[in-house]
Amino acid sequence: MSTLFQSFNLSDWVLDLWILATASLVAAACALVGVFLILRRQALMGDAISHSVLLGIVLAYLISGTNALWVMLLGAVIIGLVTAWLSETLHKVSRLQSDASIGIVFTLFFSIGVILVSLYTGQIDLDQECVLYGEIAFVPFDTVIWGDMETGTDLGPRAFWLILIVFAVVLISLLVGFERLKTVTFHPSLAVSLGINITFWHYFLMTLVSMTTVASFDAVGAILVVALLIIPAATAYLLARSLKTMLWLAVAYSQMAVWLGYAIAFWLNSAIAAAIAVSAGLLMGLTLVLIQLSKQYHKRTHAHPLRQIKD
Amino acid sequence: MNGFEPYNDPGFLAQAWQQLGVFWSFDDMNATWVLVGSLLLGMSASVIGAFAFLRKRSLLGDALAHAALPGVMMAFLLSGSRDAEIIFAGALVSSLLGFWLIDWLPKNTKIKPDAALAITLSFFFALGLMLLSYIQNTSLPDKSGLDKLLFGQAAAITSNDIDLLLYVTTLVLVTVVVFFQKFRLIAFNRVYAETLGVPVRFYEVVLAILIVLSVVVGLQLVGVVLMAAILLTPIAAARFWSHQLSHLLTLAALFGALSASLGAQISYVAPAMPTGPWIVVSLSLLFFISFIFAPRQGLIKRYLDDRALKQRVIQENILRTLYKLLERSHFQRNGFSLAEITELRSMSGTELRNRLAEMVRRGWVKQNRQQYALSEKGLLKAVKLTRRHRLWESYLSQHADMTSDQVHQQAERIEHILNREQEEQIVAELMEHFDPHGAPIPGLSDNQGHPS
Incomplete structure (x- = not known):
């Protein structure tokens, strides 16, 4: 690896910095969106969209012939919305359970994506492995150049800019739509009676999920996105008592997972993205253990007769 | 990679065709075993997946x-x-751990079942990928084929794998046959099974172990990522064809076996192609064909049924309108213009003309220049409908405490679906000859439709 790095005339710490910056933005954006998936009980929809996005990227590339950022984003958002819509429609029209219709749609989309990737390997800048792991270690080498290819200024990694844009979009949407999203999430029937368009917010959220997923795709691959979407948010759900705290906690957990994961990957010489996802899980495990222990402790120390009745 | 693109070679198709010939001539032992293995896997996974589906645990x-x-x-x-047995044992242990976690999380924490599923799935998978990347960076021998477990590759299968596949799928199928009654009971009515004293928990664990076994044994062929579809999609497709469990299972097994063997063939002929995705694509094709064309519950059939019902409702409404006009003329004049009909019941002119033309063909209505009159047959039908409509209105106003302007909408819908017995029941409850609006309820014995 080190000879490869040297040939690019970049010092190691600059590379590490780009990788870490990208990873922490990916994790933060996923955590924010994931909070709503957990609260709205749509964890499986997150799973489904993160798989389908592969097809969106491949199709967008095959149709347009470029891998410009906005084309990828557009492709992913469209296919994400199609996944959400198709699962919903299949559920309604065919009277299948909703998780079954989700499962049928996303496995099909993902399969077509993988088949296309295998068909056009060599022509597409994707292969089966990268679909799964992402290649966050190579993120710094695919850079955006402002101006002429030869003389222009190197603005830094493409994946970084993509996730930065998406992170900004997610953040602004949450700030602007916070109250609405809160109402739609916790009191859907109240939201309806207030005249809030629930369907719009549902698909809005699905759009955010798709955008986050595609922006994370380069870095962490299709399936590990699920871990970053769900696990930090679920951990925060265990502790938080308000939506705001949950959002902050989820981001905090996601950042811890990035640092811990980076260390583990360095130590084991393994894939960084997978290690980050694993650390998110480990942190959740740790939190669960602490919660269980404190429950036990409270039971023992507060074994007051009245309290026992209340429990 | 490396600029090598096997599928752009024009000779490829001819070669693939030839390979397919070899595949089906059963000369190549390995190819035959792959076929047998994928057929068995497709069958056992679909059958066991059906029970998971019925227990509403599709994913x-x-x-x-x-x-x-x-x-x-x-x-x-x-x-x-990389012995098949060792890999199998490892996969079994960690799948069972996963099953325990999916079960434990929602029971002991605030985490909801769907999140528990996603957490377990993504954490274990990430762990697997981390270990895989670790293995690939070491210098262990034999490490090369491990990544094929992700999407499956039929050509990479060994005879050892096939043996294991045969044992396990047979075990799964036999267990299902032995416990069929119990599984069916639990699948359809868990609470009832519990009250009968069936150890539900035990059978659920058995079922989970069977699912794990099918999943694990299919890794070489289908891969980790898409195994879900081979459990889920066959039964979802079969559901459009039948309601009977034995038919469902047979169909699902058929679908599963068919697409598994198809996927295995494609990937055997073109080894760069992963097997799993092709199985899923052919399964999904079967699913959508069933969804659209199935004779009793397919989309087309349901659309046609729906349209037929709508047309019948419109025709019956026209009949009733004609009867009302007849009533208004104190049964003196039978024969009304389109304008008179649309005055009482608004609908588009073309729609009305089309339906009337059909009713003339059925002999319910007679057309005399621009005038439409009820025939004997049509009158009988119209009386019956009006009677049901007005009976229902009276019933609602007496027994449901509805005011007379509320009951009409209800009766408008129910008149098309009430049957003879229900009608008699209402008559037995009512002593009325007039509906809440004061119109007479026509009797059945009186063919002329005069109030009885």
Whole structure:
């Protein structure tokens, strides 16, 4: 690896910095969106969209012939919305359970994506492995150049800019739509009676999920996105008592997972993205253990007769 | 990669065709075994997946398949061998751990079942990928084929794998046959099964173990990522064809076997192609064909039924309108213009003309220049409908405390579906001859429709 790095005339710490910056933005954006998936009980929809996005990227590339950022984003958002819509429609029209219709749609989309990737390997800048792991270690080498290819200024990694844009979009949407999203999430029937368009917010959220997923795709691959979407948010759900705290906690957990994961990957010489996802899980495990222990402790120390009745 | 693109070679198709010939001539022992293996796997996975589907745990298989990955990698790391049995044991252990976690999380924490599934799936998978990337960066021998477990590759299968596949799928199928009654009972009515004293928990664990077994044994062929579809899609497709469990299972097994063998053939002929995705694509094709064309519950059939019902409702409404006009003329004049009809019941002119033309063909209505009159047959029908409509109105106003302007809308809908017995029941409850609006309820014995 080190000879490869040297040939690019970049010092190691600059590379590490780009990788870490990208990873922490990916994790933060996923955590924010994931909070709503957990609260709205749509964890499986997150799973489904993160798989389908592969097809969106491949199709967008095959149709347009470029891998410009906005084309990828557009492709992913469209296919994400199609996944959400198709699962919903299949559920309604065919009277299948909703998780079954989700499962049928996303496995099909993902399969077509993988088949296309295998068909056009060599022509597409994707292969089966990268679909799964992402290649966050190579993120710094695919850079955006402002101006002429030869003389222009190197603005830094493409994946970084993509996730930065998406992170900004997610953040602004949450700030602007916070109250609405809160109402739609916790009191859907109240939201309806207030005249809030629930369907719009549902698909809005699905759009955010798709955008986050595609922006994370380069870095962490299709399936590990699920871990970053769900696990930090679920951990925060265990502790938080308000939506705001949950959002902050989820981001905090996601950042811890990035640092811990980076260390583990360095130590084991393994894939960084997978290690980050694993650390998110480990942190959740740790939190669960602490919660269980404190429950036990409270039971023992507060074994007051009245309290026992209340429990 | 490296500029090598096998599918752009014009000779490829001819070669693939030839390969397919070899495949089906059963000369190549390995190819035959792959076919047998994929048929068996498709069958057993679909059958066991059906029970998961009926228990409303469609995506359990997805999570369990993903959960198998770290076990495979650990088994390889610890033993250093890729023997089918060792890999199988590792996968089994970690899938069962995954199953336990999916069960434990929602029961003991605030986490909801769907999140528990996604957490388990993604954590175990990430762990597996981390170990895989660790293995690939080491210098262990035999490490090369492990990544094929992700999407499956029929050509990479060994005879050892096939043996295991045969044993396990047979075990799964036999267990299902032996416990069929119990599984069916639990699948359809868990609470009832409990009250009968059936150890439900035990059978659920057996079922989970069977799912895990099918998933784990399918890894070589289908891969971790898409195993979910082979458990789920066949039964979802079969559901459009029948309601009877034995038919459902047979159909699902057929679908599963068919697409599994198809996927295996494609990937055997073109080894760069992963097997799993092709199986899923052919399964989904079967699903959508069933969804659209199935004779009793397909989309087309339901659309046609729906349209037929709508047309019948419109025709019956026209009949009733004609009867009302007849009533208004105190049964003196039978024969009304389109304008008179649309005055009482608004609908588009073309719609009305089309329906009337059909009613003339059926002999319900007679047309005399621009005038439409009820025939004998049509009058009988119209009386029956009006009677039901007005009976229902009276019934609602007496027994449901509805005011007379509320009951009309209800009666408008129910008149088309009330049957003879219900009608008699209402008559037995009512002593009325007039509906809440004061119109007479026509009797059945009186063919002329005069109030009885």
